[in-house]
Amino acid sequence: MSRFVNKFYKAFDTLVDTGAQSLENLFSRDVHHVIITGLSRSGKSMFFTTLMSLLSQRSQQTFDNLPLLRSLPKELIQSVELRPIEGEALFPLDRNLQKLQSRQWPESTEQIYGFELVLTTKPLNAISKLLRKSNQIIFRFHDYPGEWLTDLPMLHKEFVAWSDSAWSQQLNPPQKHYASDWHAFVESYDFDRLPNEELVGDYMQQYRNYLIAAKSKGITLLQPGSMLIPSPKFNWEKNGFAPLPSRIASDPEHPWTLLFQKNFEHFKKIWLAPLQESYFSKADKQIVMLDLHQGLSHSRAHLNQLKETLSNLASSFVYGADKWYKPKILFRHEISKVAFVATKIDLIPNSQHENFLHLLQDITSGIRAHLREKEVEFQHFLISAMQTTDPGSCENCLRFTNPDGDYEEWEFESIPDRLKALDPEQNYPAINTMVPKDVLARMNHAQGIDRLIEYLIK
Amino acid sequence: MNEPQYQERVKKRTLQEAQPELSLPESDVPLQNDKAVIEDTGSGIKTLLIALFTTVLAIIGFSLIDAYLYVTDLMASHPLLASLLAALLLAVALAIFALIRNEWKGLRAIGKYSNDLFSIEELKTKGDVATTRRALKHRGKLQTGSAFARGCYHAFEHSLREHHTNDEVLKIYQDMVLSPIERQAKSVLKRESATAGGISLISPNSFIQTLGILWISLRTLRRISLVFGIRPSISGNWRLLRIALENLAAGSLTDLLTDEIAAQLGGTLGDKLLANSVDAVAVASLNQRLGKALIRELSKH
Incomplete structure (x- = not known):
């Protein structure tokens, strides 16, 4: 009899704990399931590395390295933590940082990493303080080899x-x-x-x-x-x-x-x-990361093919309008917000950013038509995880240290603002830089990451 | 592989120098902005100010004479006590005058707001990034008198990046300079208003209360200006002077009124305390009004 009572009590206790945890999750945790859709070499790993470094350093600095992250002012952040997801390998942040400090780029991802970026915010008002309630904003990310992504459309064939x-x-x-x-x-x-x-x-x-x-x-x-x-x-x-x-x-x-x-x-x-x-099916937000430099450094045909790859991928994800009850009550995850991101923008002179953004918009036109049908919100961003280049002697010039250690200056002709404006016989070689000596300082000059995160959590 | 040959649209050259360490842009180009139109204060406002000023003088005069008459009345029956009271009143008045003088000097020592600056709205609609950054740098220089503002500007400057658009620069300025300064100023104001209420609560008569309000008003203005690192321009001063005089008049009238009510009620210590409490709330609110007007004045540009 007492064994039965004990068993019942334990079961009841577990149920109460689970219920309490669920309520805690429901009311005081803001979980963003963000899926990063990035082909190979699109800069996913560097993005994670920089994002986590910037967030961790943010509260210790007098200046703000993510000033446009207005929804999460640095005064509000109590702690930043990287947590593993059960059954997944933790993102190798320390290893990547060590590699960068020894002036080597992080190795390309060859396995899946799952992790949660947990931002604990300070209580906002007196009642919250009294209840010792602290909100958590959680980003659930997965990093994976980009090569695997292009296989997803094969499921339907x-x-x-x-x-x-x-x-x-x-x-x-x-x-x-x-x-x-x-x-x-x-x-x-x-x-x-x-x-x-x-x-x-x-x-x-x-x-x-x-x-x-x-x-x-x-x-x-x-x-x-x-x-x-x-x-x-x-x-x-x-x-x-x-x-x-x-x-x-x-x-x-x-x-x-x-x-x-x-x-x-x-x-x-x-x-x-x-x-x-x-x-790829448990996400409510999506970052589509694209390295346009690869395409530009080859030909218009390469960029057209990138556009096609992107359009094909649309069928591999579940999109839908943002409704609060879908994840909380129906337990259904649909991507309701998409950020199209062109990475490594530091490799393009500032004067050409506008054209580059328009080119990105042209490349996403196919997938965007699909998103509009599903009432999905989207926006375009230019980001760089590190400022590896310096302004040059003219507005279309950039300076950088190449992998041989030579300091070079490249002068770009106008970047085409759409695919048709790119002559099929011409291309724009991609800058290949050495990891700079002042790597942490240059990481603090990352571009657009604050805009992107602000968009995702708003 | 038979890949076609493409024509590269990039010119390359190797430089005979090493990559520099990153440094923040430091431009010191003087501003060539159009002069902002100084707000016309108008003759009607001047008349109002004269009226308020004379009202306040009258209240101080009456309070002073009231105190004087009280002391002279007392002199007939208790000359020693009256002499002591007179000396004490004089000492308190002199001390408060000294405090007022110090506050006034302190306020004058703070750099004045320059009317030839672009407003944030103007920078938002008309400015480009370069102009905005120059304008904000210039503002920063004007506000160097405040350690708090200096810290905000320092953080702001170091958070700016070359790729930020004009709108983004202004947003960051709002978040990192304007909002923290305003928050700090409001917290200073809160403390000052509490002090103003306290003075009103303990002031024994209208004369001392009026002087106390004058002193705490100036102190509030100086302390808030210190947070901003600037004091208002001439036009701003006119507006603030009007509010300060209105406050003095309202504070003194409240005092007279509550004293009269206390006397009607019986004039016990409890009645007097109640009257002073009402005064304290009124004075604290009036001080808030003055401080908020100053914050508005210094924030709106």
Whole structure:
């Protein structure tokens, strides 16, 4: 009897605790589930590193390094804390900062990091003080390899449709410039041989070589990107696949088609669906991070392709108008606010920022049409996680230290304000800088992060 | 790979120098702003001021004569006590005059607001970033008399970045300079008003209360001006003088009225205390009014 009473008491206690925690979460915590949608090299990791450093340093400085974060004045912040999300690796903030201080850029992300940025604010009024109530503003972030993001649209496709679309992309610029070796390999390939582990491995390796070459040349639409940075949850050697030429893929009974179709479905089930469910479907806000420099440094075709990649991604997220009851009562997460962010703006002279912003707006025009239909709020931002450059001798000039340690000055011609204004035969090389000596000071000169966070929490 | 060759739209050159450490922009270009129109105070206001001034003089005069008559009356029956009281009254009056003189000198020592500055609204609508930053820097120099304002300006200057737009610079200025100064000034005013109420509560007669109000009014003006680092311009002074005189008149009239009511009620110590409490609340409120007017005056530009 006493065991039963104890059990009942414990269960009751747990229930009360859970209820109290839920009420606490509901009323005194403001949780922002922010999904950062950034392709590879878009600057996600540097953004996190700088954001956390600036917030941590903010209260200790006489000046304000995030002066436009008006909803969270520095006097109001009691503490800033980085908390792990259960079951996820914590973002390597200290490691990244150490790397920067030893004048190396942080390594690109090759696994998923989940973390909460918890800002505890001081009580605002006497009643709150009396109740010792302190509000918490929580940003829930995930950092992940950008390569995995481009795979999400594959969830809505069958193998043959995906293979055909991948093939048609490779036949058009800019991909076709880097796919010649792969195409030559496929053309001479004998598909009459039955697929075995060795043959499939060789076929996939050739495709992977193409993906690696294309990635190094600024191609963003690379599927499956997970082939470049494999997940521990999916075995490419055993269950791999790659696009097949139409003449093979169109035959549903062909052994190669049958095998790749089976592996493709397995890939969706084992890897893509859980990936989307765990990290990309529980968000109410989205930051779409874009590195336009990569596209500009190659060609207009690259930028057009970036635009296409972005439009394709729209179908992978759940968008909807902002209604307070959706997350609190219906427990439904829909993205109601989107920030389109062009990163590394310090690599463009101030005089060209306006054109750069218009170019960003042009690139997001496809996805924006989708957002308007869903009544989703959006805005465009230019940010840089660090000021690595200095003004030059003219208004379109910038100075920077290159990776060899030489101090250079580049003079830019006018940046096009839309894709059509960029001559298909011309490009703007991207500045590649060494990590500056005064890295912390330059981090404090980050641009636009305060505007962005202010927009998200307002 | 058969990637096409693209024409680069960038000119590159290597420099024979090392990358400099970051430093904040320090420009010292003198402002060439158009002179703001000094507000016309008008002859009607002058007449009103004269009326208020004479009213206050009359109240002080009557209070003084009232005190004098009280002492002379007392002299007939208790010459020693009357002499002591007269000496005490004189000493209190002299001490308060000295305090008033000090406050006045202190207030005059604070730099005066310059009317040739652009207002924040003008900077918002007409200014570009460079003009705004120069104008705000100039304001900062004017307000160096206040350690608090100096600190605010220092933080503001160090928070500004080259990419901030005109609107953003003004928002940051509002958040980091105007709002904290205003908050600080309001907190000073709160303390001063409490002091004003206290003086009214303990003042034994109308004469001392009037002098006390005059002193605390000047002290409030000086302390608030010290937070801003500037005192009002001529036009602002006229407005404040009017309010100060109105306050003096209202304070003294309240005192006379409450004294009369206390006398009608029986004139016991309790009645006197009640009357003084009413006075204290009235004087504290009037002091708040003066302080708020000064804060408005110094914040609105």
